[in-house]
Amino acid sequence: MKVLVTVRLPAEVLSLIAREHQVESYDADPPLERHKLLQGVADKEGLLCTITDRIDSEVLERGPALKIIANYGVGFEHIEVAAATRKGIPVTNTPGVLTDATADLAFALILATARRVVEGDRRVRAGQFQYWAPLLFLGQEVSGKTLGIIGLGRIGQAVARRAAGFGMKIIYHSRTPLAPAAGQELQAAAVPLETLLREADFVTLHIPLTPQTRHLIGSRELELMKPTAYLINTSRGPVVDEAALVAALQREQIRGAGLDVYEREPQLAPGLADLDNVVLLPHLGSATVETRTRMAVMAAENLLAGLRGDPPPNCLNWTELQGKK
Ligand code: DGY
Secondary structure, eight states, rough: EEEESSOOOOOOHHHHTTTTTTEEEEESOOOOHHHHHHHHHHGOOOEEEESSBBHHHHHHOOOOOOOOOEEEEOOOBBBHHHHHHHOOOOOOOSSSSSSSHHHHHHHHHHHHHHHHHHHHHHHHHTOOOOOOOTTTTOOOOOTOOEEEEESSSHHHHHHHHHHHHHTEEEEEEEEEOOOHHHHHHHHHHHEEHHHEEEESSEEEOOOOOOTTTSBBBHHHHHHHHHOOEEEEOOGGGBBHHHHHHHHHHTTTSSSSEEOOTTTTTTBBOOHHHHHHSSSOOSSSSSSSSHHHHHHHHHHHHHHHHHHHTSOTTTSSSSHHHHOOO
């Protein structure tokens, strides 16, 4: 069968697919242009795509033979899954394999913001490290502080485990509260969102982007946070009203933010890049060699299963598709 791969995959993973199918693969880093995506799907049974490809009804119309859409990545808000379901097409993602890498990065942002790591690096490079003094360049202690986790799924829980090593008190707000035993293992207490925002020294976001979570953190929520608190976002940019965040940071209404994702990625809200109290990363959550390789293998396995007509291992709409039969 014919397959369109819109991302650069490791050669050994691409050959897994090419052994069985005819692959058209896009071998460059900038996102595949829309018109090439639309042209590319025209005669394909398989599509392996990623966050930078918008897979909407138009793409589905242009790819009438599609049998499987395998996303390289766990987040899938760029895919109209309901429209794919209506056309009988399974959609898959890559959950689990990026949990630790993303939790590590959330923790890197917690430490980098609180201890002013990036700002310090900038000072040294600018030749401004002239002497040591007791009151210079003070940050905030992370150990022993309160961590507020919004979304205690796989990644949120992995962040909680790391926080335990720092002796942090963990509070969380989640759609589905943990079973008591799991909550006990993580020493995490479920609290209402408002309580979390008022009490946490670090608020970290680990929720998918849905209509309900868009702008979950806006000016009202930022006002509830402590003036000494930090906001960490490694989930999806639009979960935070970025203009409201810039205003809050400019007014020093909260102490800082660590962001890996942006509302209009890769664009930044005006003023964000001028602030010293933010650490800004280019969507690196899953960016380790090990994790990106596992994601590629998982996406390829999902794709191959779909092309064989087998239930793909990580199918997002399998139950719905069965219900249609
Ligand atoms: C994910 O897997 O969702 C990453 O954010 C990249 O899309």
